[in-house]
Every structure is written in C-alpha cells, then in structure tokens.
Amino acid sequence: MRPFTVLALLFALTAGPALAAPGLVRVETGDLRGASADGVLSFKAIPYAAPPVGRLRWRMPRPPAPWDGVRDATAFGPACLQAPVLGESYPVPGPYSEDCLTLNVWAPAEPDRPLPVIVWIHGGGFTNGGAASRAFDGAALAGQGAVLVSLNYRLGRFGFFAHPALTAEATGEARGNYGLADQIAALQWVRRNIAAFGGDPGNVTLMGESSGGLAVAALMTSPAAEGLFHKAIIQSAGGRQPLPALTGPSLDGGRSMEAIGAAFAGHRRTARQLRRLSGRRVLAGRNMVDNIERRTAVNLMVDGTLLPGDPLTLFEQGRQARVPLLIGANSDELTPVFGAVSGLAMAQFGPRAAALRQAWRPPGGPDQTHRFVSDLLAVEPARRMATLAARTGQPVFLYRFGYVAQKERRPGRGAAHASEIPYVFDNPSGLRRPTDPDRAMASAVSAAWVRFARTGDPSGPGGWDWPRYDETRPVLVIGETGPRLVHDPDGERLDLIESLYPTTIWTWPRQ
Numbered sequence: 001m002r003p004f005t006v007l008a009l010l011f012a013l014t015a016g017p018a019l020a021a022p023g024l025v026r027v028e029t030g031d032l033r034g035a036s037a038d039g040v041l042s043f044k045a046i047p048y049a050a051p052p053v054g055r056l057r058w059r060m061p062r063p064p065a066p067w068d069g070v071r072d073a074t075a076f077g078p079a080c081l082q083a084p085v086l087g088e089s090y091p092v093p094g095p096y097s098e099d100c101l102t103l104n105v106w107a108p109a110e111p112d113r114p115l116p117v118i119v120w121i122h123g124g125g126f127t128n129g130g131a132a133s134r135a136f137d138g139a140a141l142a143g144q145g146a147v148l149v150s151l152n153y154r155l156g157r158f159g160f161f162a163h164p165a166l167t168a169e170a171t172g173e174a175r176g177n178y179g180l181a182d183q184i185a186a187l188q189w190v191r192r193n194i195a196a197f198g199g200d201p202g203n204v205t206l207m208g209e210s211s212g213g214l215a216v217a218a219l220m221t222s223p224a225a226e227g228l229f230h231k232a233i234i235q236s237a238g239g240r241q242p243l244p245a246l247t248g249p250s251l252d253g254g255r256s257m258e259a260i261g262a263a264f265a266g267h268r269r270t271a272r273q274l275r276r277l278s279g280r281r282v283l284a285g286r287n288m289v290d291n292i293e294r295r296t297a298v299n300l301m302v303d304g305t306l307l308p309g310d311p312l313t314l315f316e317q318g319r320q321a322r323v324p325l326l327i328g329a330n331s332d333e334l335t336p337v338f339g340a341v342s343g344l345a346m347a348q349f350g351p352r353a354a355a356l357r358q359a360w361r362p363p364g365g366p367d368q369t370h371r372f373v374s375d376l377l378a379v380e381p382a383r384r385m386a387t388l389a390a391r392t393g394q395p396v397f398l399y400r401f402g403y404v405a406q407k408e409r410r411p412g413r414g415a416a417h418a419s420e421i422p423y424v425f426d427n428p429s430g431l432r433r434p435t436d437p438d439r440a441m442a443s444a445v446s447a448a449w450v451r452f453a454r455t456g457d458p459s460g461p462g463g464w465d466w467p468r469y470d471e472t473r474p475v476l477v478i479g480e481t482g483p484r485l486v487h488d489p490d491g492e493r494l495d496l497i498e499s500l501y502p503t504t505i506w507t508w509p510r511q
Contacts, residue, residue, distance in 0.1 A: 024248050027193045029066040032073040033290045036109060036278035043197070044076030044104045047190040047243050049182065051099035052154060057275050060173055061185040074506045077102040079130030080155045081279050083287040089418050090430075093128035096157060103151040103186055104131055105139030111198030116205065116453040119190060119229070120141065120150040121183060123210030123236075123287030123418065127156045127298055136423055138401040140426035143449045147199035149190055153182035157282050158262070158296050162246045165271045168205040176246045176257060180222070181306060183215060205231040205453040210417060213237030214300065214311070216383065220321045221314040222306050231456055233449065234327040235424070239312045240381045240501065246303045251492035257301045260348045311383075315388040324456035325389050326449070328399030328475075329378040332371060332414030333503060346372060349500060358494050366412075368493075375490070378417070380497040386469050396469040398457055400489060403441050409480070445478065 015061060025032050025042060034043035046387075048063035056062060078097035082395060085091075108115065131150035132251040138148025153159060157180025167175055174181060191201045206229045208216040213234040220232055246257050255263075268274055286298070302309055338345070346356040346369075350499040360368045379400070386398040401420040404413070408431070421430075425447035428434040434442075448466070452458040459466040464483050466476045473488035 002356050003235065013256075014152075017130070024070070024304055025196050026437045027196055028395035030063050030068070030078040031070040032407065033070050034105075035074045037139070039109050040139045041197075042106045042139065044074040044075055044233070047101065048103050049101040050150070050186045052101060052158070052182075055275065057098065057158070057180060058161060058163075058175075058178060058271075060181050061446070062299050063086070063183045063304075064101075076104065076132035077152070079132055079495075080152050081283055082124075082130075082155050082157060083283060083285050083290075085128055085287045085289055086127060088128065088130075090135040090421065092133050099152070100130075100152045101182055101185075102131075103149055103243060103357040105194075105197050106148045107141040107143060107197040107199065108142055108147075114195070115145055115198050115201070116203045116450070117146050117147045117190060117194050117199040117201070118205045118450075118453050119151060119154075119187065120148065121206065121208035121212035123208070123212040124155070125177060126160055126211045126300065127286065129155070129212075129289075135421050135427055135430045136425060137427055138425070141446060141450060144426075144447065146450050146453055147194060149186070149194070150173050151183065151186040153186070154179045156286055157508050158279075158283075160298050160300060161261055162303075163261035163265055163302065165269060165273075165274065166261075167247070168256065169271050170283070171480070174224070174267045174303060176301050177306045180215060180300060181224075182226065184224050184306070186224070187219075187225060197234075202230065203454075204229045205233060207233040207235070207424075207449070207453075208237070209235040209421060214239055215405070216401065217311040217320075218300055218307055219317075220323070220325075221311050221319060222311070223304050223308065225320065228364055229321070229323065230322070231324045231453060233452065234325065234385070236329045236333060236378050236382075236384070237327075237385075238377045238381050239385060240377070243307075243310050244299060244301050246301045270432050274300060278408060312385065312388075315385055318388075320389065320392075322389075322392050322394040324395040324397075324420040324452070325459060326397045326399070327382050327384070327386050327389075328401060328416060328451050329382040330415040330420060331379075331400055331402035331479075333374035333378040333417045333506060335370045335413065336416055342369050342372040342447040343378065352500065353388065355496065359496050366454055371414075373494060376497055379490070380494045383473070383494055384498065387473075390469045394455055397452070397476070398464075398469045398474070399468055399478060402477060403445075404480060405431045405438045406435045407431075420445070441478075444483075 023034050024035050032043050034041050047064035049066055078095045078100050079092045080100040081096045081098050131152050136150050142150045164175040194201050206216045214237040216232050216234050244257050246255055346353045360372050385394050390396040402414045404415055423442040423445040426442045428439045428442040448458040451460050467474050475486050475489055477484050477486045
C-alpha cells in the first residue's frame with residue numbers, strides 16, 4: 001500500500017466520532033479551526049485534493065499535502081476558474097482560481113450520535129458555480145441534525161476536456177471527466193474524515209441540482225463511486241440528451257470530445273504545450289451561456305472508465321446504484337429562458353409538432369406552450385429516471401416543486417429553475433421579502449430532505465405523507481397551498497414527450 005493510503009487508513013480507524021474541542025478538529029492532513037454560531041460549527045476551504053495546476057492540470061486528483069500547526073478554516077477558498085454569468089440566480093463571489101479543490105463542512109457543535117451526511121454538488125452547466133454561494137449555507141441543515149458538505153470541482157475546459165495528447169499520456173488512468181473525478185475524490189475524503197465532525201461515513205446522501213443533479217446520476221452509474229454514498233437526491237437534472245463521447249462519434253451524431261479539444265488547441269499538439277497555456281487562455285471568457293449557444297460540449301462525457309455509458313442508458317439497463325432516490329423537477333423550469341422559443345422547439349419534431357401544439361394549447365384550455373421546453377428537458381426526464389429506478393425495487397420518491405414566494409407570484413407562472421434551493425437549504429433570506437408562509441415552506445421542505453438523508457424516507461411523524469413511487473406514479477406536488485399527492489400530473493403531455501424517444505435527438509432552437 002502507498003504511504004498516503006496507509007496513513008489515511010490509520011486515521012480512519014482512530015478518528016473519534018465527536019469534535020475534539022469547540023471549533024477545533026483534526027483531519028488526516030492536519031488540524032483545523034472553524035467558526036461557531038448558534039450551535040453550529042463551520043469549517044471552510046478544506047483541501048481534499050492537491051491544487052490541479054502546472055503538471056497536474058488535466059490529471060486525476062492527487063492527495064492534498066499535510067500542513068503544520070492549526071489551519072484557519074473560517075473563510076471560503078477561491079471558486080474554480082470561470083467567467084461569471086450576468087444575472088445568475090446564485091452568484092459565487094470571487095476570487096476565482098485553478099487552485100480551488102476545497103470543501104466546506106457544517107456540523108452541530110455537540111453531536112450526540114453519528115449524524116447523516118449530505119454532500120452538495122452545485123449546478124451551473126459544468127462551467128459556472130461554486131460552493132461559496134450564500135444560498136448553499138449549510139447552517140440550517142446542520143441545525144436539524146445533519147452534517148452538510150459542499151465542494152468545488154473543476155469547471156469548463158479545466159474539468160471536462162479531452163485531447164489526443166492527454167489520452168496518450170494517461171496510461172492506466174481515467175481522463176476527460178476531471179470534474180467528476182474531483183467529486184469522487186471529495187466523497188473519498190468524506191469517507192475517511194467525516195467522523196471527526198460527528199458525521200456517519202456509513203450514511204452519506206449525495207444531493208445535486210441541475211448539472212449537479214446530472215453529476216449525481218453519473219455518480220450513481222460510476223464504478224469508481226461505488227460504496228461512497230448510500231442515498232441520492234436529484235433536483236432538476238434533465239438527462240434525456242445523450243452525453244458526448246470522449247473518442248469516436250457521439251450518440252447525437254456530434255463530434256467527440258477529443259475532436260472538440262483538438263479544434264480548440266489548434267497547433268498545440270503535445271500535453272506540455274497545452275499545460276503551458278495560461279488559465280485565461282483556456283477559459284477564453286466562456287460561461288454556461290456560451291456553452292449553450294456555441295454547442296461546443298463542455299460537459300460530462302462517456303469516457304469508458306469513470307463513466308462507462310450515458311447515465312440514463314445505464315439506468316435503463318439497471319446498472320445504477322440501487323440506493324434510495326429522491327428526484328424531481330420544478331413546475332416551470334425554463335420558461336424565463338426558453339418560453340419564447342417553445343414553438344420553435346416543437347417545430348423540430350416535424351410531423352409530431354401538431355400533436356405537441358394541441359397538447360400544450362388545447363382548444364378551450366389554457367395555453368401552456370411556454371412550458372414545453374421545461375417539460376421536455378426537466379419534468380419528463382425526472383419521471384423517466386424515477387420509473388427506471390423504481391423498476392429495480394429501490395425506494396424512489398418523485399416530487400414536482402411549484403411553490404413560488406408570495407411576493408414573486410405572477411399569473412400563469414410556476415417555480416423556475418433552481419428556485420427550490422432556498423427551501424431545500426432552509427435559507428429563505430435568499431428570497432425577496434420572504435413572508436411567514438415562505439419561511440414555513442422552507443422549514444417543511446428542508447425537514448423532508450433531512451428526513452430522507454437520515455432514514456431513506458422523506459415522510460414520517462410530523463412530516464408529509466409521501467409514498468414510494470410505483471406503477472401508479474404518485475407524485476408529491478409541492479404547491480402554493482401546500483403539498484398534495486397527485487398521480488401522474490400532466491401525464492398525457494409527458495407520455496407524448498416520452499413517445500418521442502429514443503429515436504429523436506433534440507437540439508437547441510434558433511430564432
């Protein structure tokens with residue numbers, strides 16, 4: 001065994017289940033001093049891997065270096081290098097850096113037993129975001145008796161990039177999905193160290209939203225992540241569109257990630273030349289909006305090692321981790337962005353377009369055309385993944401989030417993409433002028449999520465009646481008047497979308 005592995009194993013065997021002293025904790029690489037507030041301790045910017053810079057750019061994560069003395073862990077570290085998006089829902093404050101592989105922990109100050117652990121993977125299209133957003137503060141979840149871990153992982157071309165020269169040098173090592181490998185390294189760190197914060201390494205729940213939710217689905221199908229988590233929460237992940245392949249043609253007929261990487265690199269044909277590029281040159285001002293518009297596939301990829309196939313395809317084959325799964329989408333996910341082009345999106349389906357238009361704009365009924373892209377990319381894929389998982393016998397709980405804060409309600413509009421996050425984290429201060437009903441909903445939603453992390457079932461005494469998903473398709477609709485159980489809401493429309501697959505590949509509509 002390598003020396004680092006031996007030390008880590010010895011640490012895992014000797015670490016105690018409680019915090020050594022108020023605000024002080026020892027992990028495998030050294031001592032940390034965190035902050036304390038209202039019975040919750042927080043520890044920030046903890047290195048879980050070596051800085052992926054220089055010769056470690058576009059390499060799998062390496063172990064972090066130990067430090068002497070007590071490391072201050074009261075402030076967030078830099079977010080991973082990215083180009084911010086104007087008007088982003090949950091912006092991440094700078095600075096930004098390639099040296100960004102850190103995580104944060106919130107835990108009760110006096111845990112009386114090993115506590116459930118929730119590991120949060122942020123969204124942002126694999127090109128934006130970070131763990132330092134105020135919306136992701138874990139104090140409220142820790143106050144409910146959970147340990148919350150949030151992490152940074154490499155983004156954009158730093159995290160999801162392939163090139164023939166990098167493939168050639170990666171003998172015996174995975175390549176391409178560096179950001180996904182970072183997430184796996186963070187989970188390995190949690191397994192080795194979380195007991196020192198009062199967390200139970202045998203009760204870890206993965207939770208992610210948007211691209212973070214797609215990452216959770218990928219980790220559920222990655223052999224390298226097997227055994228590192230025990231439950232999963234997938235929020236608004238989509239997942240119907242095929243992922244690009246590292247080499248060879250992609251399922252959607254697009255170029256491989258290697259071909260896209262070679263086009264970016266131009267005359268630079270060696271790994272050394274690529275690593276000599278400045279971070280600014282690699283970034284090239286690219287953010288998640290550019291990623292959509294240019295369709296140049298900075299994304300998860302099927303690499304054959306960390307990700308042996310497209311996650312939804314692997315779910316169809318029953319090859320996912322058979323752990324309790326809580327999954328869902330919001331009622332009006334993408335209308336603010338794509339509502340105006342939903343008609344163009346329907347037109348792409350040729351002879352099926354007339355049926356689609358009639359289903360979303362029925363004669364004498366309300367015009368719901370603006371929701372078509374939301375249903376296509378988020379609501380129906382969540383139902384599909386829930387159905388596939390439930391077939392294996394694993395516990396599955398499906399939701400539709402439609403609550404809108406009282407001061408933000410508009411006729412005909414539901415809950416937009418990512419709007420559930422302040423409720424999941426019980427951080428209603430992130431809402432504009434939150435009301436008492438908004439705060440009550442945040443308390444109820446977060447309690448259900450924590451209950452799921454604790455037991456694998458979001459229902460229970462004092463909570464919501466939320467049955468397991470089965471052939472009757474029960475969905476907990478979390479609306480403005482409270483939760484209600486509905487069997488297959490909007491089922492006919494979603495069935496119509498399902499009938500479009502698997503032969504139809506959807507592309508972004510153009511105006």
